Amino acid sequence: MLYDPLKSRGIPAFHEFGTASYWAAVTPFPDTNAIALPSSAEVVVIGAGYTGLNAAIEVAQAQQREVVLIDAGGVGAGASSRNAGFLLPGTGRLGYRDYAKKFGEQIAQGVQNEFAASIEHVKNAAADSSWPCELIPARYLRLGHSEKAASVLREQQPAYGNTLLTAEWLSPEQQQAELPGLPWKYGGLSLTPAAAVNPRALTAAYLSLAQQAGVKIVTGHPVTAWRSNHGKHQLTAGGREIQCHQVLLCSNGYLPQQPFPDISKRQFPVLSSIVVSRPLNAAEQQYCGLTVNDLVMDTRTLKYYYRLLPDGRILFGGRGAVAGKNADNKVHRHRLEQALAATFPQLKDLYVDYFWSGWISVALDAMPRIFSPALGVFTSAGYCGAGVAFASLAGKRLAQLSFGERMPALPFYQSPLPRYPLAPARRVGLRALYTWHRWRG
Numbered sequence: 540m541l542y543d544p545l546k547s548r549g550i551p552a553f554h555e556f557g558t559a560s561y562w563a564a565v566t567p568f569p570d571t572n573a574i575a576l577p578s579s580a581e582v583v584v585i586g587a588g589y590t591g592l593n594a595a596i597e598v599a600q601a602q603q604r605e606v607v608l609i610d611a612g613g614v615g616a617g618a619s620s621r622n623a624g625f626l627l628p629g630t631g632r633l634g635y636r637d638y639a640k641k642f643g644e645q646i647a648q649g650v651q652n653e654f655a656a657s658i659e660h661v662k663n664a665a666a667d668s669s670w671p672c673e674l675i676p677a678r679y680l681r682l683g684h685s686e687k688a689a690s691v692l693r694e695q696q697p698a699y700g701n702t703l704l705t706a707e708w709l710s711p712e713q714q715q716a717e718l719p720g721l722p723w724k725y726g727g728l729s730l731t732p733a734a735a736v737n738p739r740a741l742t743a744a745y746l747s748l749a750q751q752a753g754v755k756i757v758t759g760h761p762v763t764a765w766r767s768n769h770g771k772h773q774l775t776a777g778g779r780e781i782q783c784h785q786v787l788l789c790s791n792g793y794l795p796q797q798p799f800p801d802i803s804k805r806q807f808p809v810l811s812s813i814v815v816s817r818p819l820n821a822a823e824q825q826y827c828g829l830t831v832n833d834l835v836m837d838t839r840t841l842k843y844y845y846r847l848l849p850d851g852r853i854l855f856g857g858r859g860a861v862a863g864k865n866a867d868n869k870v871h872r873h874r875l876e877q878a879l880a881a882t883f884p885q886l887k888d889l890y891v892d893y894f895w896s897g898w899i900s901v902a903l904d905a906m907p908r909i910f911s912p913a914l915g916v917f918t919s920a921g922y923c924g925a926g927v928a929f930a931s932l933a934g935k936r937l938a939q940l941s942f943g944e945r946m947p948a949l950p951f952y953q954s955p956l957p958r959y960p961l962a963p964a965r966r967v968g969l970r971a972l973y974t975w976h977r978w979r980g
């Protein structure tokens with residue numbers, strides 16, 4: 540059974556993360572060198588994923604302030620070690636046209652450039668770290684699942700010309716030539732820069748940078764209470780107390796309903812699940828056409844995403860269960876197995892060796908936010924399942940915000956995450972959405 544942020548009574552120490560992932564099985568991880576909880580610190584960062592690690596590195600290294608990083612589980616216990624490893628120049632939900640419609644052309648360009656900058660940020664960090672994270676340059680292929688969806692993508696292509704992104708139209712003929720294994724061929728957009736990474740190794744790379752920067756790391760300590768008095772904060776973690784001047788909350792979709800109920804109502808924890816197939820042989824790989832430099836996502840509302848892993852397996856992901864208690868149910872594994880088989884119909888006996896799930900944080904308007912919900916408290920969330928690149932930069936920005944640095948004039952930094960109007964009914968809506976799509980087929 541998986542820890543459930545909306546149902547479990549608080550986040551347990553070394554909480555249950557569901558079935559072990561492929562990444563956990565194949566990736567060596569450095570010793571965390573965790574310490575006992577100190578009684579005070581200048582800054583406390585809650586959550587040791589990409590956001591928290593990057594925030595802590597910035598606080599310790601650039602700002603030279605004392606920082607304690609606390610996680611309920613181990614380092615990278617949340618989504619950061621369980622994702623698909625797509626470094627994307629966007630969220631996968633909104634494209635240039637959506638931003639331009641909402642904020643105007645100039646802001647839309649700024650938003651896309653900030654996403655491009657987040658990839659650069661990850662690449663630089665990976666180069667600075669001595670820990671290898673298997674980062675491979677790639678193209679992000681958004682493939683239309685219907686003729687209509689592909690034509691919408693095609694219309695968007697010229698607009699990217701004013702940004703740091705390169706968007707190329709992949710015609711149905713090109714798609715047929717390059718990815719012959721896929722049964723639908725409507726074409727799509729190829730976006731760069733993008734990269735493929737081993738997400739757990741990336742966590743390890745950030746951990747090694749955090750250790751070098753002198754970040755103090757405390758694991759197995761759920762933060763269960765927060766009290767604030769005239770800008771001073773007292774946190775209870777693992778039954779002990781720590782005082783600090785600032786709190787940087789980096790808990791993503793794993794945030795329990797307490798001790799920050801207001802922030803919990805501003806995001807929606809949703810499960811995403813992944814299966815990893817047996818390794819394909821050389822002939823099968825050639826037949827599919829998929830290479831390790833392709834990161835594919837379709838345009839469905841409930842989209843599927845897939846990539847070829849360096850050892851020849853296919854990683855294939857999509858939506859998971861609604862509630863944590865059902866995350867490991869074989870129904871959800873079976874649904875992904877069926878979708879994988881339908882995507883590569885010529886590959887026979889494409890059995891699956893791994894299946895796991897993790898929580899993503901969904902913002903009401905699909906825009907992540909970095910903001911200060913209370914005096915001396917700063918948070919970043921709402922990545923909508925696309926935070927490998929952006930969460931890493933967001934962690935750095937969060938630390939900069941806490942230090943009073945000016946943020947870029949972009950919507951990520953100018954308002955809090957909007958509150959869900961009927962927060963307790965979030966799952967009712969999600970169930971209805973899933974049922975509707977199952978019914979439509």
Ligand SMILES: Cc1cc2nc3c(=O)[nH]c(=O)nc-3n(C[C@H](O)[C@H](O)[C@H](O)COP(=O)(O)OP(=O)(O)OC[C@H]3O[C@@H](n4cnc5c(N)ncnc54)[C@H](O)[C@@H]3O)c2cc1C
Pocket residue numbers: 550585586587588589590591609610611612613614615616617618619620621622623624625626627760761762763789790791792793794795798811812813856896897898899922923924925926927928929930
């Ligand atoms: C299956 C799956 C596939 C994905 N694939 C991709 C992808 O290919 N590309 C992409 O860009 N994004 C992807 N994502 C999303 C991406 O992984 C996340 O956006 C990113 O990892 C967020 O990092 P984070 O540091 O904010 O959060 P997390 O890594 O989730 O870390 C949050 C941490 O906070 C801790 N925590 C929470 N509450 C407390 C508390 N009260 N006390 C102490 N600790 C606490 C948790 O234990 C956890 O370790 C995927 C996510 C999932 C689940």
